[in-house]
Amino acid sequence: MDDEEARNRLLDAAEELFYRHGIQAVGMDRIRTASGVPLKRLYRLYPAKESLVSAYLERRDRRWTASLRASVAGAAEPVPAVFDWLARWFCEPGFRGCAFLNAYGELGVAAPEVVRVHKAELHALLAELVPAGAPPALADQLLILVEGATTVAALSPGPEPARRAREVAELLLRQ
The missing domain is CATH 1.10.357.10 (Tetracycline Repressor, domain 2)
Structure with a gap:
């Protein structure tokens, strides 16, 4: 998976989870699990939750x-x-x-x-x-x-x- 695909998967997961459950109720580990993107790559692409939001x-x-x-x-x-x-x-x-x-x-x-x-x-x-x-x-x-x-x-x-x-x-x- 390249960075573009990882970014799209992370954004898809973030949108579904943040919109459904709220930003504060969803942690980065939940985004990682839903997206299937390794935690290291998630934090390389989005160093903080604020940047993903x-x-x-x-x-x-x-x-x-x-x-x-x-x-x-x-x-x-x-x-x-x-x-x-x-x-x-x-x-x-x-x-x-x-x-x-x-x-x-x-x-x-x-x-x-x-x-x-x-x-x-x-x-x-x-x-x-x-x-x-x-x-x-x-x-x-x-x-x-x-x-x-x-x-x-x-x-x-x-x-x-x-x-x-x-x-x-x-x-x-x-x-």
Whole structure:
């Protein structure tokens, strides 16, 4: 196994375990066991748990953001399309809310910078999607709707929180 394969196996294991059980509840030995990567190589690739957590969140950010962007690209109504994408995500098996908010909830200010970067990127994406001439606060309001729907769905998985948030977003767009 080369370093690339080892890195992918470690990140796959980290993502599954951290997202399901929480960052603090999962030790490096558990990651090693789940990935099948020897402990020496794990620590050579990720010298500290913090570096593995950052790498896991960075990879998740790239994949999550790319999926959302692809879903809304070319949509006749891009803002409602965001909430349609969320509704599908909320129904995925194993959905446990936002990995970035979960990480911040566990680690507080010690959470990796990628948590803040992810939220800033989401805000920027929403700002790109609002219609020309919309009030500047609309992107802020949409971010609150996305985050609120995601938090509610983490407690009660299913599409309904996204559908309700979409209704509110459509009201804001009509104003």
